Amino acid sequence: MSLVNVEISPCEPDLRVGVVNRYLKEDLKNLKNLDDIVNMVSKICESPIAYISLIDDFHQILIAKTGVEITSVERGETFCTDTIQQNELVVISDASQHPKYKNSPYVKGDPNIRFYAGMPVRTLDGYNIGTICVIDSKPKSLSTYQLESLKMLSSHVIYLLELRVALNMVNDQKQIMESSENMLKEKYNAQNRQLQSLASVMSHQVSGPVATMKGLMNLINTLSSEEGKIYLPLMDLVLDQMDEAVKVVTANAFAAVETE
Structure with missing residues (x-):
């Protein structure tokens, strides 16, 4: 698939970076589920590097x-910098023959990229x-x-990121309430209602893994039994993440009950 140019409104880059910074403030590098996803997509796509x-x-x-x-690397002219300019999968079969990338330092030197397939991670607000x-x-x-798996996992990544953001918001609210024991009853109840509202937002994150699972089931239904086996570990991963999301919502949704 060749790269295409996508027009972006003048204000969009600044808004996009603001959204990126919101996620970078979270503790994402220790999110085990993301590591599970890159390991899984590396195996599914039979590619030694995935991130x-x-x-x-x-x-x-x-x-x-x-x-x-x-x-981290300087953004420069990386493959992924071009990928985020699009809303579809980008596949480069041989970068050494690609007019734009054949002279890239990442092609001529380490890691000697030849094949690249990347899918944008797109937020719920676009x-x-x-x-x-x-x-x-x-x-x-x-x-x-393999390409469909990469697409589905891209959608799953954003749901995991949103779940982490929502969980941190809930924890922040709990800390505020724990340090405010002497507040007036009405203010305490207002904070509880805010916590419950945040938990409601979190519950929507469960729909992400559910959608991924439905997509996998539809995909597996088109395969032979042998071809379908490669997706069983991925289904286990999604089920584990669904279970984690449900536990988070259950533990935090109504932990603080309004005092009467």
Whole structure:
């Protein structure tokens, strides 16, 4: 798939970076579920390098990765910088033959990129804040099933990020309430209502893994039994994440009950 230019309104870059910074404030590098996703997509796509990154004005920050040691690079003319300009999957079968990338330092030098497939990580309000991608040092192509998996996991990444943001908001509110024991009853109840509202937002995050699971089931229904086996570990991963989301909502939704 060749790269295409997408027009962006003048105000959008600043707004997009603001959204990126909101996520970068969270403790994302220790989010195990993101590591599970990159390990899974690396296996599914049979590619030694896979990562999830967020891209601000100047840097590409790898928040989960496998097969590569770096944690950030200058944004410059990276493959993913171009990927976030689009709303679809970008596939480059052989970067050494690509007119734009053949002279890239990442192609001519380490990690000697030949194959690249990347999908934008798009927020619920429409901002491409980063990518999930796979890389190989040899030219190749991916099957339809591998490409569809990459697309579905991109959607799942944003739900995990939103879940982390919502959970941190809930924890912040709980800390405020715990340090405010002497507040008036009405103010205490107002904070509880705010906490319950935040928990309601969190409950919507459960719909993300559910949607991913439905997509996987539809995909598996089109495969032979042998082809479908590769998706069983991915289904286990999604189920674990659904279970975690439900536990978070259950634990925090009405932890603070209004005092009568």
